[in-house]
Amino acid sequence: MIRGANSDTRVIPDLVTSTQPRLEWRVATVVDAKxxxxxxxxxxxxxxxxxxxxxxxxxxxxxVAEDGYQAQRSYSIASAPEEGTVALTVERLEDGEVSxxxxxxxxxxxxxxxxxxIGGYFVWESNHxxxxxxxxxxxxxxxxxxxxxxxxxxxxxxxxSAPVRMIYSARTRDDVIYREELExxxxxxxxxxxxxxxxxxxAGWQGYRRRIDKEMLGAVGWPPSEMxxxxxxGPTPFVESVASLLVExxxxxxxxxxxxxxxxx
Amino acid sequence: xxxxEMRLDGNAAAGALREIFAQEMTVAxxxxxxxxxxxxxxxxxxxxxxxxxxxxxxxxxxxxLRFTRTAGWLRLDASGISYLMMPERGTPE
Amino acid sequence: MxxxxxxxxxxxxxxxxxxxxxxxxGQYETRDFPVLSAGPTPRTSLTSWDFVIRDTAGRSxxxxxDELQALPHDMPTVDIHCVTKxxxxxxxxxxxxxxxxxxxxxxxxLSEGSFVRAFCDGGYTTNLSVADVTSGQAWxxxxxxxxxxxxxHGGPARLLVPHLYFWKSAKWxxxxxxxxxxxxxFWEQLGYHNRGDPWREQRYEGDP
Numbered sequence: 087m088i089r090g091a092n093s094d095t096r097v098i099p100d101l102v103t104s105t106q107p108r109l110e111w112r113v114a115t116v117v118d119a120k121x122x123x124x125x126x127x128x129x130x131x132x133x134x135x136x137x138x139x140x141x142x143x144x145x146x147x148x149x150v151a152e153d154g155y156q157a158q159r160s161y162s163i164a165s166a167p168e169e170g171t172v173a174l175t176v177e178r179l180e181d182g183e184v185s186x187x188x189x190x191x192x193x194x195x196x197x198x199x200x201x202x203x204i205g206g207y208f209v210w211e212s213n214h215x216x217x218x219x220x221x222x223x224x225x226x227x228x229x230x231x232x233x234x235x236x237x238x239x240x241x242x243x244x245x246x247s248a249p250v251r252m253i254y255s256a257r258t259r260d261d262v263i264y265r266e267e268l269e270x271x272x273x274x275x276x277x278x279x280x281x282x283x284x285x286x287x288x289a290g291w292q293g294y295r296r297r298i299d300k301e302m303l304g305a306v307g308w309p310p311s312e313m314x315x316x317x318x319x320g321p322t323p324f325v326e327s328v329a330s331l332l333v334e335x336x337x338x339x340x341x342x343x344x345x346x347x348x349x350x351x
Numbered sequence: 352x353x354x355x356e357m358r359l360d361g362n363a364a365a366g367a368l369r370e371i372f373a374q375e376m377t378v379a380x381x382x383x384x385x386x387x388x389x390x391x392x393x394x395x396x397x398x399x400x401x402x403x404x405x406x407x408x409x410x411x412x413x414x415x416l417r418f419t420r421t422a423g424w425l426r427l428d429a430s431g432i433s434y435l436m437m438p439e440r441g442t443p444e
Numbered sequence: 445m446x447x448x449x450x451x452x453x454x455x456x457x458x459x460x461x462x463x464x465x466x467x468x469x470g471q472y473e474t475r476d477f478p479v480l481s482a483g484p485t486p487r488t489s490l491t492s493w494d495f496v497i498r499d500t501a502g503r504s505x506x507x508x509x510d511e512l513q514a515l516p517h518d519m520p521t522v523d524i525h526c527v528t529k530x531x532x533x534x535x536x537x538x539x540x541x542x543x544x545x546x547x548x549x550x551x552x553x554l555s556e557g558s559f560v561r562a563f564c565d566g567g568y569t570t571n572l573s574v575a576d577v578t579s580g581q582a583w584x585x586x587x588x589x590x591x592x593x594x595x596x597h598g599g600p601a602r603l604l605v606p607h608l609y610f611w612k613s614a615k616w617x618x619x620x621x622x623x624x625x626x627x628x629x630f631w632e633q634l635g636y637h638n639r640g641d642p643w644r645e646q647r648y649e650g651d652p
Contacts, residue, residue, distance in 0.1 A: 106373065106374050106375065109366065109369045109370065111450075113450045144362075144365075146366045149452040149455045149457075150449045150450065150451055150452055150455070151451070151452065151455050151456055151457055152451055154449075155456075155457045155472070157455075157457055160363060160366065181458070182458075183457055183458040187452070187454070187455050191453070191454045191455070192452075192453075196453055197450060197452075197453070198452065199450045199452070201366060202366075204365045204366045204369060204375075205362060205365050205375065205377060205393075206365070206375035206376075206377045206378045206393070207361065207362060207365075207377035207378050207391050207392070207393025207394070208362050208377070208393060322357070322358050322359065343393065343394075344360060344394065345360065345362045345393075346358065346359045346360045346362070346363070346397075347359075348357050348359055348363070349357065357479060357481070358481075358484065396484075398481050398482055398483055398484075399480070399481075399482055400480055400528075401480065401528035402480060402482075402527065402528060402611065402631065402636075403631070403634060405482055405483065407483060407484075412483060412484055412566075414482075414483070414567070417634055418634075419631075419634040419635050419636070421634070421635035421636060421647070421648035421649065422635070422647075422648040422649070422650055422651065424635060426634050426635045428633065428634060
């Protein structure tokens, strides 16, 4: 109902638009920083006016030096939407430009510019029922972890309607990020986690010791007849290999979503 | 010497696209003007990196979308997209 | 747009300090050789490879790989400057001077205008003035650092025009068109400068 002409009254049409809030750079504060593995560090950020996020989304981080030099990178959000803060797990690349700064220099209380949340394709929400197949390589585990953490916080009926099979490829057991948490989540009825180590396995390791292949996906992934939603994340060669193997196994390519990570740091 | 080919995908362009479009674009479906394949923008192959964003058709490599930021202007060449559809309310499944 | 950028405490970026005077304005030195591509790496076999010069009247002259190799080679050592702000010093190349090729094209009756546009496998193009690709300023380069040019860096052959920003040194080059008018190529159509002189910081359209 449009109100009568009155200079003090704003006419606000009751119109639902498809536009979303502007994506703006905001200065977030680091509230926690911890080392997950030799090369992976998690930064927990308090982002002012954070609108919330969905699992699988990422943020852009921008660093500006005093002389104006700028570098920008994207990092997946590791935390579940329910957690309120934004956790980023960063892989520290030795000759990287941004990751050594985030891992070594940035500390609790420091500010860092972020923009987000970004993404809509590589996203899972707990009201999306159906088998979930999460395949991660290296730091590709990060957005998948957000999905798993979001899944863990859903109520039991929802969790049961979207059972998870996760396959995580890492170089060595010490490179497995979130290992204890993954082992704990895997004890639940709706979550299955398979690790595969590609470079070196510890003594007594009973698990897979090779790159993900068709046989592995067939053995511990969902069969195509279950029509799972697939999310594959990691370095480009890993993602492209796994995605083609899934299609070769008979999975519908439209149900396999991919997110490629670049090698730069 | 870094000799790795740094191909990513439309997810990497999501932030930049959000500057031009009023909504998240990785779930929008774009039809390739080269071969007619319809893909979600998140599934397009991304090149260009620091110079700009180039999104290519995973079927035929046609440059569907090219975006640069130069001297105060955002420029978009979407001539490689013959048809674009996006969800009306936020992003669906 | 924020009023004042937020300065990241203690962030310097990965920059080597460089000799004064050797870096064009706004550039930083790198010891890497970053790979920036506009598209997938083409793989063209040397048996099917050729280099073509065409004029607007449709006349053309063509060299096969072996024919190109038979022409005199130069081994320029040059600094290169990318518009994304990294510069790399003392890069060593081997190639055939564009002067040699244009001279041969001219003597074959092709008519030259003031401009050229290089075209490449994968569809990339870039435009240059004839003045910028002659007088010993440009090569069709097929070796880098003493070894055959890798596909990731533009092999089998790329254009090398080191006095301009490196997007003009078109990878996977297969020929040039001789043009009367300057016709913007791939990046120039998207707002990059038509000429691209790093010493005048001609990065974008509208830069003087």
